Amino acid sequence: xxxxxxxxxxxxxxxxxxxxxxxxxxxxxxxxxxxxxxxxxxxxxxxxxxxxxxxxxxxxxxxxxxxxxxxxxxxxxxxxxxxxxxxxxxxxxxxxxxxxxxxxxxxxxxxxxxxxxxxxxxxxxxxxxxxxxxxxxxxxxxxxxxxxxxxxxxxxxxxxxxxxxxxxxxxxxxxxxxxxxxxxxxxxxxxxxxxxxxxxxxxxxxxxxxxxxxxxxxxxxxxxxxxxxxxxxxxxxxxxxxxxxxxxxxxxxxxxxxxxxxxxxxxxxxxxxxxxxxxxxxxxxxxxxxxxxxxxxxxxxxxxxxxxxxxxxxxxxxxxxxxxxxxxxxxxxxxxxxxxxxxxxxxxxxxxxxxxxxxxxxxxxxxxxxxxxxxxxxxxxxxxxxxxxxxxxxxxxxxxxxxxxxxxxxxxxxxxxxxxxxxxxxxxxxxxxxxxxxxxxxxxxxxxxxxxxxxxxxxxxxxxxxxxxxxxxxxxxxxxxxxxxxxxxxxxxxxxxxxxxxxxxxxxxxxxxxxxxxxxxxxxxxxxxxxxxxxxxxxxxxxxxxxxxxxxxxxxxxxxxxxxxxxxxxxxxxxxxxxxxxxxxxxxxxxxxxxxxxxxxxxxxxxxxxxxxxxxxxxxxxxxxxxxxxxxxxxxxxxxxxxxxxxxxxxxxxxxxxxxxxxxxxxxxxxxxxxxxxxxxxxxxxxxxxxxxxxxxxxxxxxxxxxxxxxxxxxxxxxxxxxxxxxxxxxxxxxxxxxxxxxxxxxxxxxxxxxxxxxxxxxxxxxxxxxxxxxxxxxxxxxxxxxxxxxxxxxxxxxxxxxxxxxx
Numbered sequence: 001x002x003x004x005x006x007x008x009x010x011x012x013x014x015x016x017x018x019x020x021x022x023x024x025x026x027x028x029x030x031x032x033x034x035x036x037x038x039x040x041x042x043x044x045x046x047x048x049x050x051x052x053x054x055x056x057x058x059x060x061x062x063x064x065x066x067x068x069x070x071x072x073x074x075x076x077x078x079x080x081x082x083x084x085x086x087x088x089x090x091x092x093x094x095x096x097x098x099x100x101x102x103x104x105x106x107x108x109x110x111x112x113x114x115x116x117x118x119x120x121x122x123x124x125x126x127x128x129x130x131x132x133x134x135x136x137x138x139x140x141x142x143x144x145x146x147x148x149x150x151x152x153x154x155x156x157x158x159x160x161x162x163x164x165x166x167x168x169x170x171x172x173x174x175x176x177x178x179x180x181x182x183x184x185x186x187x188x189x190x191x192x193x194x195x196x197x198x199x200x201x202x203x204x205x206x207x208x209x210x211x212x213x214x215x216x217x218x219x220x221x222x223x224x225x226x227x228x229x230x231x232x233x234x235x236x237x238x239x240x241x242x243x244x245x246x247x248x249x250x251x252x253x254x255x256x257x258x259x260x261x262x263x264x265x266x267x268x269x270x271x272x273x274x275x276x277x278x279x280x281x282x283x284x285x286x287x288x289x290x291x292x293x294x295x296x297x298x299x300x301x302x303x304x305x306x307x308x309x310x311x312x313x314x315x316x317x318x319x320x321x322x323x324x325x326x327x328x329x330x331x332x333x334x335x336x337x338x339x340x341x342x343x344x345x346x347x348x349x350x351x352x353x354x355x356x357x358x359x360x361x362x363x364x365x366x367x368x369x370x371x372x373x374x375x376x377x378x379x380x381x382x383x384x385x386x387x388x389x390x391x392x393x394x395x396x397x398x399x400x401x402x403x404x405x406x407x408x409x410x411x412x413x414x415x416x417x418x419x420x421x422x423x424x425x426x427x428x429x430x431x432x433x434x435x436x437x438x439x440x441x442x443x444x445x446x447x448x449x450x451x452x453x454x455x456x457x458x459x460x461x462x463x464x465x466x467x468x469x470x471x472x473x474x475x476x477x478x479x480x481x482x483x484x485x486x487x488x489x490x491x492x493x494x495x496x497x498x499x500x501x502x503x504x505x506x507x508x509x510x511x512x513x514x515x516x517x518x519x520x521x522x523x524x525x526x527x528x529x530x531x532x533x534x535x536x537x538x539x540x541x542x543x544x545x546x547x548x549x550x551x552x553x554x555x556x557x558x559x560x561x562x563x564x565x566x567x568x569x570x571x572x573x574x575x576x577x578x579x580x581x582x583x584x585x586x587x588x589x590x591x592x593x594x595x596x597x598x599x600x601x602x603x604x605x606x607x608x609x610x611x612x613x614x615x616x617x618x619x620x621x622x623x624x625x626x627x628x629x630x631x632x633x634x635x636x637x638x639x640x641x642x643x644x645x646x647x648x649x650x651x652x653x654x655x656x657x658x659x660x661x662x663x664x665x666x667x668x669x670x671x672x673x674x675x676x677x678x679x680x681x682x683x684x685x686x687x688x689x690x691x692x693x694x695x696x697x698x699x700x701x702x703x704x705x706x707x708x709x710x711x712x713x714x715x716x717x718x719x720x721x722x723x724x725x726x727x728x729x730x731x732x733x734x735x736x737x738x739x740x741x742x743x744x745x746x747x748x749x750x751x752x753x754x755x756x757x758x759x760x761x762x763x764x765x766x767x768x769x770x771x772x773x774x775x776x777x778x779x780x781x782x783x784x785x786x787x788x789x790x791x792x793x794x795x796x797x798x799x800x801x802x803x804x805x806x807x808x
Contacts, residue, residue: 001030008038008063012118026052028223029059035219038063042199042218044171046209048226049405050373053202054111056221057167060200061095062115064165065140093164094136097143098186100170100179102126103345107371108169109143125152127672134159146183151528153189154459163194171201171212172398174480175443181452184445187216188478189465204402208442215483228408229415232436235262236422243436258421259286259380260293263359267297271375271413272352275361276403278381280337280663284321286361286380287328287335294332294358302356306330309351316343317664319654329357336362339663355412364399377407377418382435398440445481448491451592453498455530458507462517462525469499469515505535523687527680533591536620537681540587541692544579544619578695581702583617585644588677590637595673597639597660599632607635610642643667644674648702650711650722674703714739718764724751731781739765748772749781 002024003017017023025033028047037043037060045056097112099105109124116122123139125148136142137159144152146168152160168187174180191199199216203209205224213220233242235258240250252261259275266273275290277283298306310326325344328334334348334357349372351357360372379400386393400420408416420435422428446452457472466472472495476482481491499515502508507521517525524534579587588594599607608625611634615622623630643660647667656667678700685693698709705715706722713735714725731750733742739762748758755772762770 001025001033006033006038006059009059010062010066010118013062016114016118022055025055026227027225028052028221029056031221031223032056033059035221037200040064040198042216043221044201044203044209044213044216044218045221046172046203046205046212047221047223048205048230049402050228050408050410051223051226053169054108057097057169057200057202058112060167060198061097061141061165064198065093065095065120093162094139094159095141095165095167096149096163096190097141097167098146098149098169098183099143100146100173100183101365102145103342104169105143105145112141112143115141146179146186147528149190150182150186150459153186153193154463154525154528156463160190160193163190163197165198165200166190167200167202169202170204172203172206172443174212174445175398177446177449177452180445181447181449181456184447184480185456185460188475189460189463191216192465192475192478204398204405204440206398206440206443211442211484212480215480226408227410228413230404230407231415231417232404232419233417234420234422234428234431234436236425236428240417240419241428241432243432257289259378260290262376262378262419262421263290263293266376267294267358269375272355272357272409273359273376273378274372274374274403274406275359275378275380276364277361278363278384280335280339280363282381283335283337283361283363284324287333287359288324290359290361291328291331291333297358298332302332303330305356306332306351309347309356313344313347316347317341317653319657319664321657321663332356332358334360336360336365337663337665338363338365338669339665341664341668344665364395364403373406373409373416375407375409375413375416377404377416379403379418379420379435382420382431394434396441397435397438398443400435401440445479445484447476447479447481448485448494450494450498451530451532453494454501454532457495457498458502458517458521458531459525461508461515462522467515468513469495470513472499472515502531505531505538507531507534520684520687523683527683529677529680530592533593533677534680534684536591537587537677537684538688540619541579541681541685541688541690543621544583544587579619579692579699580617580695581648581699582614582641582645583619584678584681584696584699585648585674585703586617586637586641587619588674588681589640589644590634591677593673593677594637594640594670596633596636597643597662599636599639600661603639604632604635607638607642611635611638640670643670644703647671647706648699648708650706650708650726671703671706675700678703710734717761719757719761720764724757724761727751736765740767742767743778744769744772744775745778746781748775749777749779753777 003014003022006014028045029052032043032045035041035043037056040063043056043060045053047053097108099108105124105126109122112122120140121138122141122143123136124143125136126145127148134157136157166187168183171183174184187199191197199218201212201216201218203212209220209222212218231242231244233240235241235250238249238251239247241247250261250265252258263273263275275286277286307330310330313326313329314322316322321340322344325334325340325348329348329351334352336345336348348357348360352360352372352374360374382395382400383392384395385391404418407418420431422431460466460472460475466475473492476491476495485491499508502521503510506518507524509516509518524531527534589596611622623634625631639660643656643662646656646659653664653667657663678696682693682696682700685696698712701712702709705712705725707715707725711722711725711729714720714728714733715722717736717739720728727750728739728747731746733739733746733750739747742762744758744762747762748755751758751761755775759770759772
């Protein structure tokens, strides 16, 4: 189908596509149009990577929000006509594009912003789960994660009533136990809010796309067509064995690993390689080894450009991880996993797409939708450790095929190859049977589990989607689980268990058959907390120094229960003490919403000692060391809390990554989670009339900026952050007000002579004259860096661009 013949789309779109070199649709895209995607029909598109799913989404969204046919009629009947796009076509409603990852949200936003030249407005929202996103009401296209959309529903965002189209990208992730239930329930709620809304679901090739189509009342496009052919195979010995039965020589030199041989062979054909491994450590080690292969293939111009990228990587973070990555990048290789900073990931992905990097070793997260195609994909590790199984387990066919689908760069490669290395002839046969010739598994709903239902049942009642047990069960009939299951009664049993838990914790109340959320339940739902997290926080605040503001007892503890505040009173008098930062960090670290750090060999003894030394600070009863699982979880939360405490005490980032065995991206993740959970704790304390809110606010602000309490005000100035704030403070500038009136020469010296940085900081602080023209650094401020600053002396400005963790 020629793009000039597209029905129902804005008049400018065909010419726009043609200007981008798109004259005709791919076969799956043409099937989608024939199935009515531009006429408002629901659609499930189950097609391979790089087969044009994004254009299908664009056709649906643009046709849904563009009401060309009804524009003139509205203009005659309603003087307040809706806004028009750049071509004079009236717009109506909003299109919502749901993604599974924040990184993918940014990528899609950049793609869709090309339509702003035609008068459309694009917005993206991925955080702040307490907001109704009112600013999004004026957007024509909104990109958001499924968690953010769920929070918008809970906060009753009024603009959701105007949705004309919702697109769910990577919808096969409803199969994921962690995130799948949120996507499933959110889609069910959006469809109930907007019965006439168009639903488009984009999926990898799966074994039961027809079931997804049945659930969403949708037409189905199920295709294995790709614009670039994909050749799957297994490497064994000195040969590459392909699925069509052909073989080609791919020799392994003496002492060379199979992966290195494949990368070298790909480089000989001027191609790039993605190598998928099963752990962060393996990704980093593989990049280091493969750099010796790629180094020899670089041109002088590429070396120069990669040196610049490596310098940018070092500026992102002053950690060993950053240095290791920069070293590999300088030689044309890189690693990519969730432990690296977001700035690292962007630099690696851009350099790989620009063909500067020749190989990237990655954990499977890179296969989840981020646009990084390569000539070859090597699935080096097809087993992964599974704690529930107690050992290494094979990856699913769907996961492996998702990785394989990254092979082949449209417009650059004549074909793509996906290769799994085999260690024996038997394994060669096994890999063909298990992955190369196998079909992906069907996806299965993970909704009917108590952890998933705990949060979604409360939200469903609190937001008015159901007002009784029967109403809940009726709503759940709209989910994928109900479409798939024939197991009578299981969902009802789990619902009853969860309702009992929510009632016992005062989140829900019953009046006969009617269910309603309590004031506390509404708050918990609005805060986007797991009710079990809320219960843990409330219990901790009530038992550990968070006395009721009116002086009444906040709660009655069971006989024999000794709270942390009781212990503190026994040690130091009757006056109630505010919870400490450590107590609060530990409290939020032990909630289900915080992923605790892993206890390594030898950690238990160290953290047991810390636990007993600081027992008086904990909010809630510490389990006995003989309660094995509970005590181990308590210690894992303590390790996580210690990381947060170190960060908020200005311990150097590199020292933290080394001490806890984490990457800079992990620190960022823990800090973001702590900010969110402490903000929720502050709201809960206020809801319950507890006087702990000021202490919580201080702890949250400290961890947000990574500073001791005396730097909180300074660090809050945009462009300052934790390290610059300490240098300014040491120079005698102790607050935002001091900075506003500071001597410019002192500021310039404290900021290591960086005039542009000093100007920006002074402007952000409200200084009357921030210009640094003619200003010399004050000689009264030493350039010598202190040990606590974690930097070299003699004025060497190694990584001063790292103003705060938020710059990652």
